[in-house]
Amino acid sequence: MKIFTTITETKDWLINVRNEAESIGFVPTMGALHRGHISLLERAKRENDIAVASIFVNPLQFNDKKDLQKYPRTLEEDIEKLIQSRCDMLFSPSVEEMYPPPLSNSPQRGEDMEVMLNKLFPPSGGFRGGEVMEGAHRPGHFQGVCLVVKKLFDIIEPAKAYFGEKDFQQLAIIKHMVKILQMPVVIIPCPTVREAEGLAMSSRNALLNSDERKNTSHIYKTLQGARDKERGTIQELKKWVSYKINENPFLQLEYFEIVNSETLIPIQDWKESKNLQACIAVKVGTVRLIDNIAF
Secondary structure (H helix, E strand, O other), X not given: OEEEOOHHHHHHHHHHHHHOOOOEEEEEEOOOOOHHHHHHHHHHHHHOOEEEEEEOOOHHHOOOHHXXXXXXXXXXXXXXXXXXXXXXXXXXXXHHHHOOOOOOOOOOOOHHHHHHHHHHOOOOOOOOOOOOOHHHHOOOHHHHHHHHHXXXXXXXXXXXXXXXXXXXXXXXXHHHHHHHOOOOOEEEEEOOOEOOOOOEOOHHHHHOOHHHHHHOHHHHHHHHHHHHOOOOOHHHHHHHHHHHHHOOOOEEEEEEEEEEOOOOOEOOOHHHOOOEEEEEEEEEXXXXXXXXXXX
């Protein structure tokens, strides 16, 4: 596996790949790799000639500096997992490489970035999917996600890029970005990979203690119960989910929404949309976990 830390050497290597007319499948990550990430990479390898991964903990998508500082970083272990998965190339840049000074010293957004963000998230009207759920609880998060993913796409120029459905809102927003900016990449959604007890795999799971970990299965069980429950009103269902989550002393509900799966706008009545996704965020101690299920 080739490992590059600079944009120049990454692009140079990929030019030779494209000269041989080989398709590139790309899996962007922030590291702390688990079986969910590996499943994305394995699919990219099956469906393309070359499988490329990136590892970059993006400071622009963290609105809480403490969250950025405690995000798990396990580069050596990650490299071993990528080699075992037959990844062809890893791009693992520094913050300074991705956001040259003065941006890297004080991660603000440049002028060209602001122009792009205004297209994706117009101040009034247009797509509002970045303002709800994670967008409401983590201001600026999706703007940071879009900035780094756009930059990674420009560097790697993949034919296909693979994202897990566990981060359903992120997936929908990246699809929106690709459509609005007319980017020549196909976004491939991949099913959520779960632990045996139902917990969605996430890099943040490593931050849970043993007692917290034992109780996290209650999150997915509650989502399944909500989906299978006889339907009353949306508000009644939201109250039921709130009760079921908060009755567990290890869990605290942050939000539960049933949204249009394309616009991400929460619905108030079952008749508003046929394509529904239930999305949830739960605090487990100091760790935030998100999950979702199709309704």
